[in-house]
Amino acid sequence: MSDIKLNKTSAGSGATQAGSVHEHESLERSIDWKQGLAIASGVPLLILPSLGYFPMWVAAAAILVWGLSVLQGFMQNLAYAELATTFPKASGLPGFAQHVFKTKDYQGDFDKGKLIGGFSAWSYWFAWNPVLAIFAILVGSYLHGLFPELGSLFTEYQLSLLSGIVIFSGLIIINFFGLKDSAVLGYILAGVSLVPLVVMTVVPFTSGSVEFSNITNNWLPADWSWDLHHILILFGLFAIAQWSACAWETAAIYGPEYKQPAKDVPKALFVCGAICLLSFVLVQAAVIGVLGVEGVLAEPVSPMIPVAQAAFGDAGSVIAIVMLIAAMVLIIQTAYLGSARAMHSMATEGNLPRVFGKVNNHGTPVVAMITIGLFNLVLISMGTPAAILAASAIGYTCANGISLFAYVKAKRHPNFSELERPFSAPKGWKNVALLFGLFNIPLCLIGVVYLNSLEVGWFSTWIGFIVLSVYLPLWLYSQHESRQLTALAVAPAGE
Numbered sequence: 001m002s003d004i005k006l007n008k009t010s011a012g013s014g015a016t017q018a019g020s021v022h023e024h025e026s027l028e029r030s031i032d033w034k035q036g037l038a039i040a041s042g043v044p045l046l047i048l049p050s051l052g053y054f055p056m057w058v059a060a061a062a063i064l065v066w067g068l069s070v071l072q073g074f075m076q077n078l079a080y081a082e083l084a085t086t087f088p089k090a091s092g093l094p095g096f097a098q099h100v101f102k103t104k105d106y107q108g109d110f111d112k113g114k115l116i117g118g119f120s121a122w123s124y125w126f127a128w129n130p131v132l133a134i135f136a137i138l139v140g141s142y143l144h145g146l147f148p149e150l151g152s153l154f155t156e157y158q159l160s161l162l163s164g165i166v167i168f169s170g171l172i173i174i175n176f177f178g179l180k181d182s183a184v185l186g187y188i189l190a191g192v193s194l195v196p197l198v199v200m201t202v203v204p205f206t207s208g209s210v211e212f213s214n215i216t217n218n219w220l221p222a223d224w225s226w227d228l229h230h231i232l233i234l235f236g237l238f239a240i241a242q243w244s245a246c247a248w249e250t251a252a253i254y255g256p257e258y259k260q261p262a263k264d265v266p267k268a269l270f271v272c273g274a275i276c277l278l279s280f281v282l283v284q285a286a287v288i289g290v291l292g293v294e295g296v297l298a299e300p301v302s303p304m305i306p307v308a309q310a311a312f313g314d315a316g317s318v319i320a321i322v323m324l325i326a327a328m329v330l331i332i333q334t335a336y337l338g339s340a341r342a343m344h345s346m347a348t349e350g351n352l353p354r355v356f357g358k359v360n361n362h363g364t365p366v367v368a369m370i371t372i373g374l375f376n377l378v379l380i381s382m383g384t385p386a387a388i389l390a391a392s393a394i395g396y397t398c399a400n401g402i403s404l405f406a407y408v409k410a411k412r413h414p415n416f417s418e419l420e421r422p423f424s425a426p427k428g429w430k431n432v433a434l435l436f437g438l439f440n441i442p443l444c445l446i447g448v449v450y451l452n453s454l455e456v457g458w459f460s461t462w463i464g465f466i467v468l469s470v471y472l473p474l475w476l477y478s479q480h481e482s483r484q485l486t487a488l489a490v491a492p493a494g495e
Contacts, residue, residue, distance in 0.1 A: 028363035030178060031257055033264035033271075040251040040272050041190045042331030044197070044279035046244035049134050049385040051287050052300035054241070057233055057451075058224070059293045060215040065234075065241050066280040070273065072238075072436065073246035076400060077269050078425040079407040079433045084252040084265040085422040086410065091345035092253030092338070093403045094121030098349045100406040104415055109483070115475060118351030120402035122471040125342040126464075127243065127396030128250070129372055130388045131335030133379035135328040136164035137388075141301050146321055160380050167329055168373035171336050175369065178362035189330035196323040200304065201279070201286045203311040210289030218293045233454070235447025242400065242444070243393045245280050248272040250338045257363075262422035301385070336369065343368035350482040351475055382463070390452040391464035397448060398468070401441030404433045 031039075047066070054062035083096040090096050101117035140160030144151045150159060174185055204210045224230060251268040258264035287296055287303050290310050296303050304324060308317035344365040347357030356368045382388050410416045411430040425432075452461045 028178065029257055029259050030363070031254065031264075032259055033267040036251050036254050036258060036264060036268040037272055038187045038190055039254070039337060040248060040268065040334055041194065041275070042327065042334040043244075043248045043250065043272060044194070044276055044283070045135075045327050045331040046131070046247055047280050047283055048138060048304065048328070049389055050240060050244060051284060051303050052296050053386055054237060054284070055288060055293050055296045056300070057221075057237060059218045059221050060288050061220050063215070063281055063284045063288065065237055066245055066284050067277070069238060069241035069245035070277045070280055072242060072439075073248060073276070074270075074273055075432055076246060076404060076436055077249050077252075077273060079404060079429060080249050080252050081266045081269050081423050082421055082425045082429075083403075083407055083410060084255045084269075085262045086416070086419050087255070088261040089256050091256055091341045093124045093249060093399055094253070094342040094345045095255065095349075096410075097121060097399075097403050097406045098345065098351060100410045100413075100416070101402075102349070110476075110479060114349075114351065116402065117406070118346055118349070118475055119468075119471055120399050120406070121342055121346045121349075121351060123395040123402070123468060124399035125339050125346070125395075126467050127392050127399055128247075128335045128339040128342065129375065130379055130392040131339075132168065132332050132372065132376040133164065133382070134385040134388050134392075135332050135335075136160050136167060136376070136380055137385050138301070139163040139167070139325050139328050142305070142321055142325055145302060145305060146318060157380070161377065164373075164377055164380055167332055168336070168376065171329075171333050172366070172369050172373065175333075175337065175364050176360065176362065176366060178364060185333065189326050189333070194327055194330075196320045197279075197283070197327055200308050200311050200320055200324075201282045204286050204290050204307060207311070209310040210286060211292070212289060214289050214292040215285065218288075232447050232450040235443050236449075236451025237447075239397045239440075239444035239448035240389060240393045240451070242440075243389065243396045245276060246400070247396075248276050250334060253338050253341050266423050336372065339372050340365045340368040343371070347478075350478055352478050353474065353481060354478070354485070382460075384456075387456045387460040387463075390448070390456050390460040391467070393448050394445065394461070394464035395468060397440050397444045401437050401445070404437035404440065407433045408437065 054065060058065060080093065080096070083100075084090070084092070087096060087099050090099050097120035098114070098117035101113040101120075103111045103113045106114070137156075137160045140156050140158075140163050143159050143163070144154070144156045154162070248269065251272050252265050255261050255265060258268075287307055290307050291299070291303060295306070299306060305317065305321060308320040308324070311317070312320050343352060343356045344359070346352040347354050347368075356371065357365070358367050359365050379388055408430045410419075449461055452458070
């Protein structure tokens with residue numbers, strides 16, 4: 001195979017339509033559904049940044065919000081599972097939107113459909129990317145609180161920055177050798193860390209530490225009413241909740257790396273979804289049941305520390321929290337791999353500069369991983385997980401909305417009507433996808449912007465919009481780059 005070639009396969013094949021594709025840009029099919037599940041199994045940890053945030057707005061009804069959000073994930077992920085098997089070479093949500101919206105055989109300079117698909121992928125990248133910074137901050141906060149000697153040497157910010165440098169560098173080194181090694185690390189971290197999380201969640205219920213009156217007597221705040229103000233807050237909370245509770249769609253992003261994507265993707269998706277349904281509801285219920293709403297609000301960043309103390313006592317809680325930190329490393333890896341593959345997908349589709357699509361000899365997009373690590377070290381300076389999450393949720397809402405609209409188009413457009421669909425959502429699911437697409441855009445998007453303005457001001461909202469808008473000049477440059485590569489590829493034929 002030559003270094004540069006033109007790929008003229010149609011969109012329906014799941015291959016790249018336009019521009020040149022380098023041989024060293026291909027991902028390797030090396031994992032099965034269990035390994036994909038292991039990598040994605042950190043998703044239940046995404047609830048941690050919001051455990052103290054949701055009760056501030058809706059008290060104990062936060063439990064219901066989480067449950068409904070995971071069910072929303074099932075509605076959306078049925079569509080994504082079908083897209084993953086229809087386009088087996090596409091990397092999850094970023095790949096689906098780029099394939100579907102790209103205009104077939106477009107001859108002009110700037111394909112607006114390709115821009116829409118690329119923007120969806122960029123939004124998804126921005127949704128997963130800040131998870132690294134958020135959990136590095138949480139690791140620093142937990143270390144600062146658990147080990148007083150560290151607190152005397154470093155500030156929380158310094159600990160968070162050091163945690164980020166160590167964790168990001170370590171994951172780059174481990175993932176340098178391919179996704180199979182990432183899956184092995186996922187198995188280890190899941191065994192070491194998620195088991196204590198389950199125990200920390202279940203023991204308070206069995207030991208009597210959970211007071212159900214803390215839940216039933218504080219279901220909604222005393223001043224709650226169903227006016228426009230509170231409805232917008234609720235839409236905003238659903239936008240932030242789906243950032244966590246629907247995020248198990250990341251199991252589909254490894255579509256090009258599953259050995260049998262038609263079978264592996266649905267299995268990995270829905271097993272992960274079942275785990276999330278149990279964990280999100282039970283973790284929030286345990287925290288509120290043990291601490292009460294007021295107690296949760298007194299520990300907004302790390303409410304699991306007093307829950308661990310209730311479950312294990314002071315000595316056992318140290319071990320439990322150390323294991324919980326290991327779980328945070330697991331979710332950082334999940335986010336790192338997902339956002340790196342989003343960048344790789346955009347670059348190979350000609351929607352980002354091609355340098356981000358380069359992989360090493362083990363099929364790892366190292367350039368993308370280094371870029372993401374540096375970007376998140378900057379994000380850590382924003383200080384609070386809530387502010388970063390608020391900006392990130394804007395991207396995730398846009399990505400989900402556009403991806404669901406992509407599913408509707410893929411079901412209706414004649415270019416995709418004859419494609420093989422090894423897994424199909426129930427009949428008429430395009431209507432369900434359209435409904436949830438409109439729920440995301442505009443309702444949740446408006447809600448999260450409104451909620452951000454109330455809680456963290458306009459700073460995080462502007463950060464979100466600025467990062468999303470940076471995509472336009474990057475995309476324009478990538479179109480120029482693609483035209484140059486195409487000209488080089490066809491020049492010999494014309495001589």
